[in-house]
Amino acid sequence: MDLRLMDATATADEIAAVDVVLGPPESGWTGGVMTAADTRLAQGGYHAAAAQRHLLLPALLQVQSEIGWISEGAMNYVCVRLQVPPAEAHGVATFYALLSTTKRPDRVAHVCDDVGCRDRGGGAILEAFGDRDDVVPSPCLGQCDRAPAVFVQRAGESDVVLGNSEPMEVELVLGGGSAPPPPVTAPQVGDGSLRLLRRVGVVDPAGLDSYRSHGGYEALIQAIGMSPGEVIAEVKVSNIRGRGGAAFPMGIKWEGVAAAPESERYLICNADESEPGTFKDRVLMEGDPFALVESMTIAGYAVGATKGYIYVRSEYPVARQRLEGAIAAARDAGLLGSDVAGSGFAFDLEVRSGAGAYICGEETALMNSIEGYRGEPRNKPPFPTQVGLFGKPTVINNVETLMNVPDIIADGGAAFAALGTEQSTGTKLFCLAGDIAAPGVYEVPFGVTLGDVIELAGGVTGSGVLKAVLLGGAAGVFVGTEHLDMPLTLEDARSRNATLGSGVVMVYDDTTDFRAILRRVAEFFRDESCGQCVPCRVGTVRQEELLARHLGGESLDADLLAELAQVMGDASICGLGHTASGAIQSALQLGLVGD
Amino acid sequence: MNEVALNIDGVAASVPEGSTILEACRSVDKPQPTLCYLENLTPVNACRVCVVEVENNRLLVPSCSRPVEEGMVVNTDTERVRHSRKMVFEFVASSVQMDLVDEETREWMDYYGADPSRYGNPAASSLDRDSRHPGHHPIPDGSEAANVHQPIKVDNDLYVRDYSRCILCYKCVEACGEDAQNSFAIAVSGRGFDARISTEFDTPLTNSACVFCGNCIGVCPTGALMFRSEYEMRKAEIWDEDEQSVTRTICSYCAVGCNLDLHVQDNRIVKVTSPIDHSITDGHLCIKGRFGYEYVQDLGEMASTPIDIVLARARTT
Ligand SMILES: Cc1cc2nc3c(=O)[nH]c(=O)nc-3n(C[C@H](O)[C@H](O)[C@H](O)COP(=O)(O)O)c2cc1C
Numbered sequence: 016m017d018l019r020l021m022d023a024t025a026t027a028d029e030i031a032a033v034d035v036v037l038g039p040p041e042s043g044w045t046g047g048v049m050t051a052a053d054t055r056l057a058q059g060g061y062h063a064a065a066a067q068r069h070l071l072l073p074a075l076l077q078v079q080s081e082i083g084w085i086s087e088g089a090m091n092y093v094c095v096r097l098q099v100p101p102a103e104a105h106g107v108a109t110f111y112a113l114l115s116t117t118k119r120p121d122r123v124a125h126v127c128d129d130v131g132c133r134d135r136g137g138g139a140i141l142e143a144f145g146d147r148d149d150v151v152p153s154p155c156l157g158q159c160d161r162a163p164a165v166f167v168q169r170a171g172e173s174d175v176v177l178g179n180s181e182p183m184e185v186e187l188v189l190g191g192g193s194a195p196p197p198p199v200t201a202p203q204v205g206d207g208s209l210r211l212l213r214r215v216g217v218v219d220p221a222g223l224d225s226y227r228s229h230g231g232y233e234a235l236i237q238a239i240g241m242s243p244g245e246v247i248a249e250v251k252v253s254n255i256r257g258r259g260g261a262a263f264p265m266g267i268k269w270e271g272v273a274a275a276p277e278s279e280r281y282l283i284c285n286a287d288e289s290e291p292g293t294f295k296d297r298v299l300m301e302g303d304p305f306a307l308v309e310s311m312t313i314a315g316y317a318v319g320a321t322k323g324y325i326y327v328r329s330e331y332p333v334a335r336q337r338l339e340g341a342i343a344a345a346r347d348a349g350l351l352g353s354d355v356a357g358s359g360f361a362f363d364l365e366v367r368s369g370a371g372a373y374i375c376g377e378e379t380a381l382m383n384s385i386e387g388y389r390g391e392p393r394n395k396p397p398f399p400t401q402v403g404l405f406g407k408p409t410v411i412n413n414v415e416t417l418m419n420v421p422d423i424i425a426d427g428g429a430a431f432a433a434l435g436t437e438q439s440t441g442t443k444l445f446c447l448a449g450d451i452a453a454p455g456v457y458e459v460p461f462g463v464t465l466g467d468v469i470e471l472a473g474g475v476t477g478s479g480v481l482k483a484v485l486l487g488g489a490a491g492v493f494v495g496t497e498h499l500d501m502p503l504t505l506e507d508a509r510s511r512n513a514t515l516g517s518g519v520v521m522v523y524d525d526t527t528d529f530r531a532i533l534r535r536v537a538e539f540f541r542d543e544s545c546g547q548c549v550p551c552r553v554g555t556v557r558q559e560e561l562l563a564r565h566l567g568g569e570s571l572d573a574d575l576l577a578e579l580a581q582v583m584g585d586a587s588i589c590g591l592g593h594t595a596s597g598a599i600q601s602a603l604q605l606g607l608v609g610d
Numbered sequence: 611m612n613e614v615a616l617n618i619d620g621v622a623a624s625v626p627e628g629s630t631i632l633e634a635c636r637s638v639d640k641p642q643p644t645l646c647y648l649e650n651l652t653p654v655n656a657c658r659v660c661v662v663e664v665e666n667n668r669l670l671v672p673s674c675s676r677p678v679e680e681g682m683v684v685n686t687d688t689e690r691v692r693h694s695r696k697m698v699f700e701f702v703a704s705s706v707q708m709d710l711v712d713e714e715t716r717e718w719m720d721y722y723g724a725d726p727s728r729y730g731n732p733a734a735s736s737l738d739r740d741s742r743h744p745g746h747h748p749i750p751d752g753s754e755a756a757n758v759h760q761p762i763k764v765d766n767d768l769y770v771r772d773y774s775r776c777i778l779c780y781k782c783v784e785a786c787g788e789d790a791q792n793s794f795a796i797a798v799s800g801r802g803f804d805a806r807i808s809t810e811f812d813t814p815l816t817n818s819a820c821v822f823c824g825n826c827i828g829v830c831p832t833g834a835l836m837f838r839s840e841y842e843m844r845k846a847e848i849w850d851e852d853e854q855s856v857t858r859t860i861c862s863y864c865a866v867g868c869n870l871d872l873h874v875q876d877n878r879i880v881k882v883t884s885p886i887d888h889s890i891t892d893g894h895l896c897i898k899g900r901f902g903y904e905y906v907q908d909l910g911e912m913a914s915t916p917i918d919i920v921l922a923r924a925r926t927t
Pocket residue numbers: 256257258259260261262263285286287288289290373374375376377378379411412413414416417589590591
């Protein structure tokens with residue numbers, strides 16, 4: 016393609032940052048110094064460069080991380096290296112909250128003021144800093160168990176995460192100080208009867224040997240002794256459903272891809288975990304990263320994929336680093352690569368970072384993001400099992416879903432299904448936070464009641480009187496005390512017009528200002544809408560405006576809110592629009608707000 | 611090609627396999643409203659005004675892009691469909707200036723009873739739409755309805771961009787990119803309500819990859835993209851479509867044979883379009899056919915009509 020580039024040139028530092036991701040340029044035509052030999056080439060590698068478009072976001076992220084922002088010169092260099100039109104690269108860069116196309120302070124603190132943190136110190140930190148341009152509000156950072164959470168981007172240094180933070184500590188880090196990563200906490204640590212959490216807090220997340228000494232990789236060895244079809248059959252017998260929110264049967268997805276006529280297939284682990292109130296996948300990845308690597312290797316074997324991606328949100332630097340360590344160690348040990356455990360099966364994994372976009376957790380938006388396009392969801396059908404990443408059949412599963420695979424293989428699908436109910440098999444992680452004594456991730460068999468998990472986490476704090484629970488996240492619904500007896504299963508949730516979503520159990524006492532919480536939820540959906548379709552792009556704005564009016568003292572126009580909810584639910588392209596009014600509508604029905 | 615039989619509002623329809631529901635609707639004389647759909651572009655199904663109810667589908671379905679299936683039962687005028695269409699029109703019209711949309715769209719808005727005023731007073735025009743950061747917005751107090759109103763971009767002699775009128779239908783991006791021009795001068799930037807059509811870093815068109823083919827103008831449904839001549843004449847209040855004639859001719863620059871529709875007012879060419887249903891270029895042109903018409907009306911001394919004066923003044927300022 017004959018690209019018209021910008022006039023700006025990159026600095027040496029910017030070029031170096033991009034070259035970390037892309038390597039040195041092939042020729043003078045694609046960003047290198049033009050040599051006499053280059054001028055005699057008829058085509059200087061444009062096609063090869065353009066085929067690397069999937070490295071657009073990694074390259075932009077690297078510039079952001081090294082330099083602190085993305086200048087016209089840096090963008091121009093990325094464009095010539097990847098042969099991406101500058102207008103499109105700009106469209107991609109301006110899609111993500113953690114990328115900046117204008118100069119800004121070298122250190123920026125993103126302070127969570129979302130549904131978990133705002134009333135637990137997040138709001139107070141923001142207030143303490145006023146309108147300083149290096150302290151900005153953030154949607155949920157996936158650390159609701161250690162509210163308030165803060166994420167600091169640091170130019171030239173790795174990003175840091177602060178838990179149970181205070182203004183003083185934030186000031187310290189902004190001023191050049193650093194902070195150790197907060198420890199992984201799992202309240203049930205050491206309980207060997209657990210499935211998903213049994214190694215968390217017990218195993219060394221950086222040690223392959225430690226993982227193996229806790230039973231790690233036994234399932235993979237077992238799986239490669241089976242045929243791919245047998246592996247899928249066990250998964251189908253287990254009747255496990257997705258834990259990312261949509262609860263789709265995993266076996267059916269796998270079967271679809273395994274049966275696809277194309278031989279190029281992909282596996283993706285969705286570790287974007289940005290649903291407000293959710294932090295279970297972080298705990299799994301930080302505490303037991305090898306288990307995810309093993310799980311994905313088994314999944315890749317079953318569906319015939321040779322490449323898997325783990326798409327982790329940028330706000331999880333610890334998870335990313337541990338996963339990369341685990342992948343490298345597995346590769347060194349021959350458990351990934353051209354000949355997995357001597358079976359002849361070739362499979363490898365790559366971690367990709369998000370850049371601050373909840374919508375990139377939607378499976379097709381995630382694929383566009385990996386491919387180097389804006390994270391806009393695709394129209395379905397076709398579904399990813401038919402046309403997925405790079406247009407190829409793709410299995411995409413949530414972290415927690417995948418982490419069940421080794422037990423399904425080791426114990427058999429039937430043993431897996433022995434826990435839980437007939438329709439909701441196995442165990443489920445719930446993220447308890449808010450007004451609760453011992454916040455954290457809890458693993459229970461499906462069917463335990465809502466009241467029981469709240470008790471398991473030590474019961475309601477604050478005033479001690481429960482008012483409502485936000486179940487399933489911002490995309491879920493509020494339920495009142497009359498549902499404490501609800502068995503936490505997919506079918507019971509459905510029959511009560513609720514959802515388990517991603518496993519959020521955000522507890523609110525009776526002193527909560529729900530008008531403020533709801534306006535924050537509305538703000539979240541407005542900020543995170545990709546903007547592609549009218550019902551969601553404008554509907555989320557109008558919804559926030561109506562709630563803002565109510566917060567300002569006007570009576571609530573519930574009828575108009577319901578009209579907005581209907582069109583967003585009926586006519587939006589993707590799940591973000593479909594669920595953007597669910598929590599708000601449920602709060603109205605519960606009488607948490609309104610006149 | 612195989613025919614697919616389906617039922618639309620109780621009427622039997624039969625269309626070739628691979629047709630969309632919209633095409634099937636049209637085949638039985640049931641037109642549907644559309645905003646982001648155009649025959650010569652790939653459907654992006656983003657506006658959602660064409661949604662219909664399809665039996666056994668939980669969600670409404672965009673008719674412009676969903677292929678028909680044997681035995682499909684489609685309803686285009688149910689309560690749910692009417693509600694969604696009305697709301698989409700209200701959402702668009704409460705956030706975008708819509709006074710230049712075509713008559714058909716206006717009729718649809720009336721048909722569904724769209725009332726954009728019920729979201730409150732429109733907010734004032736804003737100067738920062740090109741620099742808004744994704745994931746952040748000023749917290750509203752609800753006293754006014756947010757919109758995309760902003761100053762018009764006039765950075766060249768050939769056409770202007772008035773993004774206060776932009777409904778983000780993606781048509782111009784498609785026409786500039788893979789569907790026609792392959793220039794990729796403009797793309798969608800930003801996110802959510804702050805998403806916008808933009809060159810890289812909002813650089814002027816003259817500094818961008820734009821080749822001034824005007825194909826984006828040709829597909830824009832709202833008048834956001836407009837010939838400079840039309841813009842200046844409207845501003846001077848001398849644009850008068852009732853006084854205009856349209857003459858079909860063939861571009862004389864090269865041998866491709868693109869058809870041109872010359873819009874003439876007061877014996878002056880004031881804009882050039884190309885028929886979308888023409889097999890040679892499906893309505894797309896290059897800069898010569900689109901804008902290279904001055905030579906046929908090189909009037910020298912005689913250039914003194916109000917149009918000449920308005921356009922001459924615009925050129926010198
Ligand atoms: C707006 C939106 C955000 C989502 N975010 C996530 C996420 O962060 N993690 C996740 O696993 N699934 C997320 N999903 C669901 C995915 O689209 C997809 O259903 C899931 O990754 C499939 O995996 P599973 O079947 O194992 O649950 C999201 C969906 C939507 C609509």
